[in-house]
Amino acid sequence: MSKRRKEVVASVKDAAAMIQDGQTVAIGGFGADNHPMALVREIIRKGTKDLTIIASATAGLEIDLLIGAGCVKKLIAPYVGQEMYCPIGHNYRKYAESKQIEVWECSEYILYAGLFAAASGQEFFAWRGGVGTSIPELNPDLVQFTDPIGKTKKIIAVPPLRADWAIIHVGWSDVYGNGQHLGARFGDRWLARAADRIMTQAERIVPNSVIRRNPFMTTIAYADCVVEAPYGGHPYAAHGFYKEDVEFIQDYVRCSEANRKGDAATWDEYLKRHIQPDHYAYLDTVGIKKLLGLYTHPIVSW
């Protein structure tokens, strides 16, 4: 019997290959921040199909990219867009309107209620938000019942939202899968807890002693797989490292809008430009000058 602890570090390629066609994948981050983009791009490169995606409560264009690349069958998300950059994701619109993807209609806390139910092994979590709206009508998985205590109010039973994998961006991690966010955590801890297995994408792999120096900061413990991908969140921000690449996001919005309007050539060319053989080839296309220019002073430091 070996007394050596198991190290869980993998390459981006090997990690993404563990995700099979038809699986359910929860993807962390929020808005324009902290998305595991190196893994997302590798999933696209590999051509993984028919995924059910559990998005973050305010999904950004990382989900829109997966939809536009043809990887998604079903989407569980209360929003897909990028606020002022792009109020509604263009591929999301295109695919939802033509019913090429199924949308599991929900709101932010209905999403969390489903994740809590999965994470805690409950049959459902109860939540009032959504009563009186069209959400229960659009989503037959949500069941309304009458409050058994007060006897009058309507409540929604939200069934568990379980994922095969959660893929989460962290600031850094050790080789045993102990990851720490170096900024906002958003809903990442809940996405991870609702998943059978966790894959983290770290800006840096650090010695275990760095984690032990401040275990209070560990947000994802014992991930099943860790990949190191510096600038792996690009074009989105990675808290503690860099801000979002505005020009790059605007280019995405332009090309995805073209796709929605029927110009598939522009979109195919976009995918060809950005889905490179590996993460470092992708970074080469962005360019060192651009990448270094995105650096932000680490607000969180210790």
Next chain:
Amino acid sequence: MSEYSWKELMAVVFSREIKDTDKITSGAHTEIFFAATMLAQKTHAPNLKLQLGGSVTLCNVTDMDVEELPKTSTGYELIRYAESVHDHADTFLFYGAPGGASYYKDDSDLRDINHFWFADKFFVGGIQADKWGNTNMIGLGTKDKMSFRGPGTIGINDIAVGVRDTYVFLTAHDKRRLVEKVDFISHPGKKVCRENEFYGGGPKWIVTPKCIFDFDPNTLEARLAQLFPGVTVEDIKANTGFEVKTASKVETVQPPTKQELEALRTEVDKTGVLRH
């Protein structure tokens, strides 16, 4: 050309609504409300408990230099204004009594409702709003055929259950947006809130670039209450998709004062995001 934009006017109108004891949550894609809340902190509400968007940053800019209005509600840059950052699910949890200390006084009119009031005020956008104050972020069409897929409900309905007053805002005033009945409800109006015994009161106003509707306390229907300067009742009637009823007296909104406009432009919106 007036000396201020409708966005600036809207920011000032909402800033005036804000009390020093308020708790407010401002969601995504709402630069007008970033401006309104920050302006309030800088002018008359330095104790406003302001929760911004996704990362649940509790922000106070009273003594801070605001370089430019934030572009997103989640951005890393936004954290410079924060005094606290929580997990996002905490957005929907209690963080202090509405109305501040007065809540705990016996004569407070807030206490007979429920202490789990999420906040005092919340701002709600939509692709459609109807005469009941229901708003729609889901899409246009029917359940079986959505001709336009909207952005989604985000967390609006989750918050609406427990916020004292919501304020519906539309960025254009026309018959496509102000309709008899919304195609889908993402944020329930006053009537639906009351029927479902929500702690929250539902919308207090619908605000457009032309006017403010409030709600008839008896019928819970929208009625024209205030006009923006230069707008007429006829103009509203001609551009609204439901029959416009009016309050007993329709007032005109006070234009921004010189001081308000100066504070807005020099302390909150230096780059002029709202000017265009």
